[in-house]
Amino acid sequence: MKLELLNLSNLNKVASLAICLGLGLGLSACGGGGSTTGTTPVVVTPEVPNPSGPGHFEVATFIKTINVTDITAALPKEVTAVVKPLYSVDTYKITYTTTDTSGRNVIASGLAVIPRKTGSQASPVLAYQHATIKTDAEAPSNHATADEPAVLFASMGYLVSATDYVGYGTTKGLPHPYLLAAPTALSVADFMTATSRWRQMKTIADNGQVFLTGYSEGAYATMATLRYLTQNKTGALPVSTFVGAGPYDVVLTLNAMLDAVRKQNPLVGALISPGFLKKLGANDRANVRNLLLSSALGSSSDINFDPTFLDNFLNDDDAAIVVQSNVNDWTPQSPISFFHGRDDTTVPYGNTDSAFQAMTKRGAANLIDRMDCPAKPAEHIPCVPAFLINDITRLGVLAKGL
Template identity: 30%
Template sequence: MKKYTKLVSWWFLICVLLLGSCQQDDSDNNVTPEPDGSELFVSADVKSTISKTILQGYALTAGYGRFLPAIKYDVTFYKFTYKTTYKDNPIEVSGLLAIPQNTPNPPAIVSAQHGTMFADADAPSNFPASFTGFELFAAAGYITLIPDFIGYGVSQNTFHPYYDQKYSALTVVDMLKAAKWYLKDANIAANNNLFLVGYSEGGYVTMAAQKEIETNPAHKLTLTAVAAGAGGYDLTGMLSGIATTTTYVNPSFLAFIIQAYNTTYDWKRPLTDFFQEPYATNIPTLFDGTKEIDAINQGLTTSPAALFNPTFYANLQNPTGEQALKKALTDNSFLDWVPKSPTRLYHGTADESVFYSTSESTYNRFKAAGATNVEFFPIEGGMHRTSIEPMMTNALPWIESLNK
């Protein structure tokens, strides 16, 4: 009997151990892998390798002559496709990845954000058919990422969420994470420095990405420095200027942001709520992705009073009018955050499209809130299209001084 009892006891012990082992294995199999960027990566397709001589020609043609001494490397360009989030769902988006060849040391990474664009053909991933100017950072020796943004490239069937802070930030952050994973997987060396650069809408997107990275440590990204130019950081201030000016030379920007908010936030309001005819009827065709800024401006009017529905225009100046729009503009401005990373702001003092005062007021607010690493560089006499080159030629030596 004792022998039988011992035998049963041993079998019981073995079963318990086996059961525990199986349960442990099942538990291990159910553990969610730590996100490393691979979950965002879709593809990286080589487009071409372009010599520094040809890139110097691009620079001269596009008006970046002062950038020529910095162009030292041939560059391999990739169409880079990755995933981000839009309206709580994953969406595939794209951009341009540019890798300098034969650098003496592993290069730093620069994420460069382009200005407002309207034509699908202008998406950075269409390079060399398109050219933003930021490709030249790769020729200067930096691994350069230029996101198309939601609404361009492979996501061109989605209306671009223009001046939406959340989607602007995530489009950059998710490309960075996917690209960092890809570079490691492809054994392409990079150093630990990370810079953000952007101009116009890209200046705004750059600041949105900076805020997201600095306030959300879960991204596991650390910024070295940020250079942002002529972005509409203070959208409430921009609204005040638009509501009181008699002439605005780029009405395409005004129609774009209202159409974007109406779509992004599912307001589903008829365009006649915002615009007078014939503009309300024509705007969907003007923003169909086939037209450049000048053609869109010609299809509108430079008089805000003639462009906007009179009731809507009056409500822009009425404190109780158009509350949904004003709340969206407030939420998408940078009113309660201060940069931590070294940051330079740039703006042309004669900017006719994005008012100089928006950078000035943003800088003053940052300093008043205790920012110690923010500098402001007014570009004297600079207009919107003429100030990007002075910004780039100032920002590059600064970036190089920090790339240690």
């Protein structure tokens, strides 16, 4: 799924034609003679390659414009003390082709957010991956509001793409590939391709810089996507990736969760021990798995979470989790910044340790860095404001055209 790029030669020809016709210049300025006074401007839309299959851009639907003052008012006070939104933004629901967990093509959706800049300077692109959400109403394309993180990033000057993931938006009801690396990465990478094609069709210029970011499940999705882009050489790699509190080592995460349950309730902990459950029938394991999912998500969730990662765990199949879910141990070829709170009991800090140590052993120490959340206690949700501040600040140093 390579990111399709316009042929530069053709693009230059189209741009020249657009300037001559759209600005009403004399033909002499375009290689001819005579006057064009009174001619009607012509808008030329570039012909952008958009083949069918994964990454195909389907439809863009304008949602609304969100004012910069509303975005600022929606931010936590500790964020506005440091971060100052710059632009009002236009929001669009984008549909595109990707694949589900079975490898079948599906029409998924996501949110594209465009800052309302007055100048002609091209902007950097940022792919934002959302954290775990329990209802479809919270999916980015259904949540184009002033407090949506994708909207905040766009108000700072980025062209933002934020996929809903499969299982949300237009694919609600299909299994959401929760903590399954390959289908998660494809849904993000395909949306990046589709939104790139759409922007080219709309002549919304980007400057070639791409950034990736996400928190919690969004950090996991970001890491899975970066690994996919790196290993499959699908185009230019991001300038930088900033991830916060992600469950990159799913084996470690699930074992930590089980240890916590054992401490709180030894009897229940013994009953859900993978070694014990492996001896039970498939139906009994499925009942325990469903109980765990409902306990974690609550009764209000309307999302169909794919339980494969949990089935592998309850079946005591760590090898399958490593192959299908873990995204901690691979060799990056572009910079990654890790952010995490050491008191995090939702996604253990050991995930960042695991990824950092594995990548260092692979010789990538010069490409990775990490910082600890300064909140006290440095728990999962309380660390979100600090994550946003550091994310915007650190990427902003590298980004051009904001």
